[in-house]
Amino acid sequence: MWNLFLYHLASGHAWFSGGAVFLVVAALDAGGFFDTRRRLASAARILLIIGVILAGLAGTSPSLWLAVPLLVCCVGYSCIGFCHRSRRLRLGLAASAVALVVAGVLVELPYHFPSLPQAPRPRRLYILGDSLAAGVGIKEITWPKLLAERTGIQVSDLSLAGATARNALRQQAPALERSTDTEAWVLVEIGGNDMLGGPTADEFGEALDRLLVIARGDPASPRTVIMLEVPLTPGKWAFGAWQRQLAVKHGASLVPKRVMAGVILTDANVLDGLHLSQAGHERLADLLIPWLGQP
Secondary structure, three states: OHHHHHHHHHOOHHHHHHHHHHHHHHHHHHOOOOOOOHHHHHHHHHHHHHHHHHHHHOOOOOOHHHHHHHHHHHHHHHHHHOOOOOHHHHHHHHHHHHHHHHHHHHHHHHHHOOOOOOOEOOOEEEEEEOHHHHOOOOOOOOHHHHHHHHHOOEEEEOOOOOOOHHHHHHHOHHHHHHOOOOOOEEEEEOOHHHHHOOOOHHHHHHHHHHHHHHHHOOOOOOOEEEEEOOOOOOOOHHHHHHHHHHHHHHOOEEEOHHHHHHHHOOHHHEOOOOOEOHHHHHHHHHHHHHHOOEO
16 A cells, blocks of 8 residues: 555656645635535645645656746645635635646646657667666566567667666766667666765756767767656656756657556565566566557
């Protein structure tokens, strides 16, 4: 049950459930439902606050131009406007908050339902990654190896345990720079170690920017790049914001964070709460195959 709750947060689903709770309560309040139901009104106010907290804890990184007014309006309505005697004040604050909640949902939706690559599968795939790709044992068949077995793609696994965006530039990217295969694809699984300790978000963003430039290769004939979005922990939203901004900048396809979150937060898929078991490698390979083009 605890893992389901953590998945709800890390996947970003809590952004939508928190928004749904807020919209339902605000709609009932606008219609006067709580005017004569004071006990229900008290419970509903708590639900409003829970909805705001859920959305805030979700692993979602909205732009500041949306996040700041959204937070101000939602808190203002929850604490002041909800069930206020002045109907004008109540509806005014409710309308502002509802409009921004809807905007927040609409902005976030495309990241949860992206389009899969429609191009044919590549002959070769380079993988830049950390221990989630490299593995931690000698007997395991990692998901990069499974991708090669199941798709027939020639997989060049450059991943290294403990990798961050900065040391991937030194230790993994040179192989890509030497490659002249412009038809190869690149899959980037980097960011977990950056988020859990070490560089700041801006340092991560700078290194990831340079890494994606190398991954794309010749601007006249760029490679296709796929990047796994990192499930975020509270307070680390800037790391996710950098991933999203740079995916747009470099034309990379972003695999939704719910994919990695769903694998890691299933006990059978991990050895120590993070690193993948054989079942975890099998599961992640299954989920990534549709992202490798059309067979």
